[in-house]
Amino acid sequence: MEYFLQQLINGLTLGAIYGLIAIGYTMVYGIIGMINFAHGEIYMIGAFISLISIMLLESLAGGSVIVALFVVLIVAMILTSLYGWALERIAYRPLRSSPRLAALISAIGMSIALGNYIQLTQGARNKTLQPIVQGNLELMKRDDGFTVVLSYMQIGIIVTTIVLMAAFSLMIAKTSLGRAQRACEQDRTMASLLGVNVDRTISLTFVMGAALAAVAGFLVVLYYGVIDFYIGFLAGIKAFTAAVLGGIGSIPGAMLGGLLIGLIEAFWSGYFSIEYKDVAAFAILVLVLIFRPTGLLGRPEVEKV
Amino acid sequence: MPSTGNGTQASILPDSGHRRLPPGAIFKEAGLTAVVSLALLVPFVGFKIANRGGEQFLETRLPEVLIAAGLIFLGRIFLILVREGSLALPVAGGAVISAIGLFAPIPSAFIQAVAFTAGLVIIVRAAFMVFAARRRSSTGREFGSGFADGYRKALPWLASALIVFAVILPLMPFGERRTIDIAILVLTYIMLGWGLNIVVGLAGLLDLGYVAFYAVGAYSYALLASYFDFSFWVCLPLAGLFAGFFGIILGFPVLRLRGDYLAIVTLGFGEMIRVILLNWVSLTKGPDGVSGIPRPSFFGLEFKRYPAEGTESFHQFFGLDYSSLHRVVFLYYLILILALITNFFTRRIRTLPIGRAWEALREDEIACRSLGINPRNTKLSAFAIGAMFGGFAGAFFATRQGFVSPESFTFLESAIILAIVVLGGMGSQMGVVIAAVVLIGLPEYIRDLQEYRMLAFGAGMVLIMSWRPRGLLSQRDPTISLARAEGKTS
Numbered sequence: 001m002e003y004f005l006q007q008l009i010n011g012l013t014l015g016a017i018y019g020l021i022a023i024g025y026t027m028v029y030g031i032i033g034m035i036n037f038a039h040g041e042i043y044m045i046g047a048f049i050s051l052i053s054i055m056l057l058e059s060l061a062g063g064s065v066i067v068a069l070f071v072v073l074i075v076a077m078i079l080t081s082l083y084g085w086a087l088e089r090i091a092y093r094p095l096r097s098s099p100r101l102a103a104l105i106s107a108i109g110m111s112i113a114l115g116n117y118i119q120l121t122q123g124a125r126n127k128t129l130q131p132i133v134q135g136n137l138e139l140m141k142r143d144d145g146f147t148v149v150l151s152y153m154q155i156g157i158i159v160t161t162i163v164l165m166a167a168f169s170l171m172i173a174k175t176s177l178g179r180a181q182r183a184c185e186q187d188r189t190m191a192s193l194l195g196v197n198v199d200r201t202i203s204l205t206f207v208m209g210a211a212l213a214a215v216a217g218f219l220v221v222l223y224y225g226v227i228d229f230y231i232g233f234l235a236g237i238k239a240f241t242a243a244v245l246g247g248i249g250s251i252p253g254a255m256l257g258g259l260l261i262g263l264i265e266a267f268w269s270g271y272f273s274i275e276y277k278d279v280a281a282f283a284i285l286v287l288v289l290i291f292r293p294t295g296l297l298g299r300p301e302v303e304k305v
Numbered sequence: 306m307p308s309t310g311n312g313t314q315a316s317i318l319p320d321s322g323h324r325r326l327p328p329g330a331i332f333k334e335a336g337l338t339a340v341v342s343l344a345l346l347v348p349f350v351g352f353k354i355a356n357r358g359g360e361q362f363l364e365t366r367l368p369e370v371l372i373a374a375g376l377i378f379l380g381r382i383f384l385i386l387v388r389e390g391s392l393a394l395p396v397a398g399g400a401v402i403s404a405i406g407l408f409a410p411i412p413s414a415f416i417q418a419v420a421f422t423a424g425l426v427i428i429v430r431a432a433f434m435v436f437a438a439r440r441r442s443s444t445g446r447e448f449g450s451g452f453a454d455g456y457r458k459a460l461p462w463l464a465s466a467l468i469v470f471a472v473i474l475p476l477m478p479f480g481e482r483r484t485i486d487i488a489i490l491v492l493t494y495i496m497l498g499w500g501l502n503i504v505v506g507l508a509g510l511l512d513l514g515y516v517a518f519y520a521v522g523a524y525s526y527a528l529l530a531s532y533f534d535f536s537f538w539v540c541l542p543l544a545g546l547f548a549g550f551f552g553i554i555l556g557f558p559v560l561r562l563r564g565d566y567l568a569i570v571t572l573g574f575g576e577m578i579r580v581i582l583l584n585w586v587s588l589t590k591g592p593d594g595v596s597g598i599p600r601p602s603f604f605g606l607e608f609k610r611y612p613a614e615g616t617e618s619f620h621q622f623f624g625l626d627y628s629s630l631h632r633v634v635f636l637y638y639l640i641l642i643l644a645l646i647t648n649f650f651t652r653r654i655r656t657l658p659i660g661r662a663w664e665a666l667r668e669d670e671i672a673c674r675s676l677g678i679n680p681r682n683t684k685l686s687a688f689a690i691g692a693m694f695g696g697f698a699g700a701f702f703a704t705r706q707g708f709v710s711p712e713s714f715t716f717l718e719s720a721i722i723l724a725i726v727v728l729g730g731m732g733s734q735m736g737v738v739i740a741a742v743v744l745i746g747l748p749e750y751i752r753d754l755q756e757y758r759m760l761a762f763g764a765g766m767v768l769i770m771s772w773r774p775r776g777l778l779s780q781r782d783p784t785i786s787l788a789r790a791e792g793k794t795s
Contacts, residue, residue, distance in 0.1 A: 035565055049348045055363045056352070082344055091767050098774030101511070104568075105727045108720045109766025116759040120415050121349040125356055233716065237572065244569050275584040282573035289566055290558050 002142045006149070007270040008263070013154045013223070015262020016161035020216040021239035022246070022254035023168070024084075024209025030185045030249035031205045034100060037107035038087055040236015041114040042210045046080040046217030047227045048118060051127055054221070065132060069222075076218050077211040083114075084210025088203055111232070118229040129225045157219050164215060165255055168208075172251065181205060185249070234278070238265075241285050247298020256296060260284070331385050339378035346370050350415070369413045376402060376420050380427060387431045399427035418757050426768070433772075460735060467738065471641055475634045482630060485637050489705065491746045492637070493698055496644040498725040498737035500694030503651055505723065506732035507660065508687035509667030510560075511568040514575025515722050517555070518548040518692040520582060520714035522699025527595040527709045528588070537601035541700050548696020549689040556688035560681055575719055582711040594710025600632065601639065601704050608632035636705050643701060647694050648734055654690075663687050721745075721762075728769050730776025739777055743769075 021043050028036040053072040091110040095103040136151035172178035180201045183191040192198045216235075221227055242261040246253025261281050268280040288296065326334075347370055355364040383398035403424030406417045471492075475485055497519060504512045522544040529535045529543060559570045582589050589595065600608060606619040608631055619631055654660040662683045666673050670680055703709050725744055729736025744765070748758045769777070 029565070035568070048354075052348050052352050052354060052363065055354065055361075059363060079344065079348055082341065086341065086345060091771075094771040095774055098770075099731075101505075101727050101731065102770045102774040102776075104511075105724050106767045106770035108724065109763040109770065111763070112717070112720070113760050113763025113767065116757075116763060118349060120756060120760060122354055123356070127354045128361060237576065237716075240569060241573065244566060248565070273584075276580065279577045279580050282570075282577050285573055286558060286570055289562055289570060293562055293566060 002140050002146055002148050003270065005140065006146075007266045009148070009150055009154060010270075011263035011266030012259060013157050013262070014266060015259035016157050017216045017219055017223075017258075018235070018239050018242045018261050019255040019258025020161060020164065020212045020219075021235060022242040022258045023251060024213050025240050025243040026246070026248055026251060026254040027181075027205050027209050029243070031181060031202055032092070032096075032103075034092070034103050035107070035240065036087075036092075036206070036209070037104065037236075038091065038111040038114060039209065039213060040232035040234075040239070041111045041118075042080060042084055042087065042232075043213035043217050043235055043239075044118065044227070044229065044232030045083050045114065046076050046210070046214030047221050047231065048122065048127075048217070048229075049079050049214070050076040050218040050221045051129055051227060054129065054132070069132070073215065073218050076214045080214035080217070081207040081210045084206040084213075085203055087114075087210075088206040092202075092206075093199070111236075115229055115232060122229060124229065126226050126228045129221055131222075131225055133222060153223050157223060160215065160219065164212065168212070169251065177201070177204060238278075238281060241281060244295055245285050245288055247295030250295070250297045253295055253297035326385065326389055331382055334385060335378050335381040338381040339374045342377045343370065343374040346373055350413070366413065369416055373416050373419075376405065376416070376423070380423050383427050384430065387427070387434050390434070392431055392435050395431040396428050399424040399431065402427065415757075422761065422764075464735065468645070475637060482633060485630075485633050487746055487749045489633070489637050489640055490749060491741050492640040492644050493702060493705075494722065494725060494741040494745045495738055496640065496647050496698045496701075497695060497722045498729065498741055499644065499647045499651055499734060500691050500698065501722050501726050502691075502732065502734070502737055503654075503663075503694070504687050504691035505726050507651075507655065507667065508663040508684060508691075510684060510687065511565070512571045512688075512691070513568045513716075513719055513723065514555075514571035514573070514578075515691070515695055516714045516716070516719040517571075517575040517578040518552060518695030519699040519702065519718065520578055520711075521548045521551045521692075522696030523703040523709045523713070524582060524589065524595070524699075525696070526700040526703045527598050530599050531595055531597065537599065537700070537704050541697060544700035545693040545696040548699065549693035551696075552689040552692025553685055556685050560684045560688070572716065572719070575714075575716060579711050579714050582714070589711075592711065594708055594712070596708045598703050598707050598709065600707065601636070603635055608635065636701075640701055640705075643697055647697075650694075651734065659683070659686060724766055728766065728776055730778040733776065733778045736776055736778035743777075 021039065024039045024042070025036060028034065028039070050072055053075045054068075057068050057072060087110055091106040092103055095106055131153075133151075133153045133156060136149045137155075138147050139150055140148040172181065180191070180196045181204075183194070183196050184198055184201050188198050191201075217227075220231070220235075238261055239258065242257035243254045244257070245260060246255070246257030248254075261284075264281050264284055265277045269277045272280075292298075350373060351365065351367055351370040353364040353366060355362055379398060380402055383395040383402075386398075387395045401424070403421050406420030406422075406424060409417075471488075474488060497515070500518075501512065501515045504510050504515070525544045525547040526537070526540040529540050530537070535543070555571075555574050559567060559574075562570060583592055585591070602608070603619050606622050608619050618627075619625075619635075625631070655664070662673070662678050663686075665676075665678065666680060666683055673683075674680055702713070706713075721744065725737055725740045728744065729738070729740035744762065748762060
């Protein structure tokens with residue numbers, strides 16, 4: 001029971017991070033119907049920018065930790081968003097009216113180039129960060145000494161994710177930008193005829209996805225304390241799997257899928273074998289897709305002749 | 306990095322060649338680009354997380370950022386000038402930027418390399434714009450249409466010439482060891498590209514995990530050879546069979562899915578196979594890989610200087626002096642033949658009912674179903690046949706390297722093979738050849754830029770796609786179509 005609880009906590013934390021990245025995939029897919037293959041790299045860039053800003057602030061010293069972290073988060077979100085925006089300008093906008101595969105390939109190219117850019121400018125070694133947020137709550141103690149621990153960092157991750165999710169859902173539901181996004185999702189031509197600036201809306205979608213990925217990168221730097229230029233690939237695949245699992249195009253679905261993937265990974269590595277945790281995540285994906293081809297919360301695809 | 310700065314400029318081509326922007330507007334646009342790229346570059350070019358003696362600290366490189374932003378500003382101005390239709394200034398500017406990259410004492414090799422290539426890109430771009438504009442004004446046709454017609458006529462000649470060239474390549478004076486090695490690599494990718502072309506180009510199924518079948522082929526040969534001492538020639542068909550069998554197993558549950566769902570599941574399968582190869586240590590030796598894979602023999606003749614007792618070696622049998630080149634040349638012809646078989650098979654099967662069914666399925670699945678084509682079996686056959694060729698290529702890879710490890714079968718490989726198919730123009734056999742030469746051969750030749758290879762590779766994929774979104778040689782038209790009013794069949 002205690003072990004189960006601990007894995008649950010770990011899984012939820014991991015799942016929250018996957019969920020944040022998955023939203024970027026699902027939003028871009030929703031609005032332009034394409035996989036943003038470079039999104040994993042955007043998350044990696046967010047993590048690097050966070051680490052660099054933390055180190056920069058550390059060397060300048062002073063101020064309270066909370067304020068400093070908040071500044072870092074904002075900086076990372078802004079700069080990473082800029083990367084998201086540039087990505088859309090370079091790899092997607094020129095290909096808006098081209099075959100879908102063309103955009104997929106240019107996104108894969110972008111992902112390779114961005115990964116290599118970070119490798120070249122930052123070096124291939126692991127970058128580490130001493131834990132900044134320390135301390136934890138002991139929830140339960142088993143007789144043999146095993147304690148269920150909920151660290152402040154984990155609380156921070158889950159709370160941040162919940163707050164962002166709430167803010168985000170509200171934005172999609174209530175603001176004019178959210179309306180424009182939903183309009184573009186349904187019919188881009190019609191939306192533009194009705195005065196929605198489609199280019200701007202798509203750009204902003206990429207920007208928002210990148211900002212959330214930056215938050216995920218920021219949290220990962222603080223949580224694990226180790227990053228390298230390659231983390232974007234696996235996290236990207238997992239998050240995309242999460243988005244598909246939840247039903248791509250659906251934002252609650254992305255969150256649900258992220259949590260499920262996180263939980264599957266945590267429980268699989270807790271109870272079975274840590275080596276095959278990636279296989280488990282994909283196997284569940286395949287099983288879900290066989291029985292629900294459009295994901296858990298996805299709308300069934302209507303076949304039109 | 307060139308980005309299209311102005312928000313309203315949706316297309317790359319100018320709508321009218323003669324509208325001149327005032328210099329102020331040009332500077333404003335270029336300035337904006339420079340500011341944005343400054344913000345993009347500062348975190349990564351400006352700072353480096355360096356590591357010395359186990360301690361991690363930040364290294365600042367601010368001059369580099371300023372130089373880079375300045376170069377981007379210049380480059381952007383020249384790109385705008387190209388768009389506005391001038392030629393001389395951008396070409397000169399591109400040359401200057403390249404020269405700066407080559408000779409100026411910039412403290413970062415990274416910026417030097419990027420500046421050099423960026424200058425070249427500007428020159429090429431200017432040349433193309435002018436070429437396209439001339440072409441348009443003289444023939445009144447869109448650039449590329451005349452090219453496509455001419456290409457279709459020249460194709461048989463081009464193909465034969467290429468095959469002849471490939472056959473005599475090892476005999477040519479420049480056919481030294483390194484060239485042949487690169488040619489073998491390129492041919493392996495061509496074969497993989499042709500194999501994947503069946504799945505993606507003909508049947509229209511987006512497969513992001515093709516490398517799984519390549520891995521299955523390589524490992525089946527490696528394991529059969531090391532556990533049962535099977536020879537290459539026995540294993541080659543077996544490897545193809547296994548890979549095809551895997552194609553069916555993997556394909557069966559997922560072919561109901563469409564488009565991107567299929568893509569992610571195939572990607573997942575590709576990763577699963579790699580993770581299994583990595584972790585099933587008792588069978589595959591895990592991350593260490595399988596080594597000592599036997600080399601192929603030429604009808605029982607080994608390529609060894611000193612053959613085992615009682616056997617004869619290739620050079621002894623033919624009375625030649627021993628040369629290590631023999632085996633390389635033999636491998637070269639082997640992959641050439643395998644690749645040509647793939648090509649021949651694909652070209653023939655396109656005209657058979659099954660090939661027609663693939664193309665029809667790609668165009669409209671519902672129509673196919675109502676015409677009595679079984680989509681599941683048709684897709685499965687495409688999957689299995691594509692996988693089979695991947696397996697052949699894998700067995701060849703294993704025998705050529707003498708060593709396989711899961712390292713060689715990452716997603717990047719799948720992405721590269723898919724990029725070859727899509728860049729070449731989906732469904733086009735010749736396109737695959739050209740794309741493989743451009744993507745694999747060129748970077749191999751410029752080994753000096755080793756570190757920048759993947760950067761150039763990725764950027765090249767983006768550039769080629771935005772330049773020709775349908776691929777270098779697009780051939781999406783079905784192999785056969787109903788005769789039009791002009792009585793033209795293609």
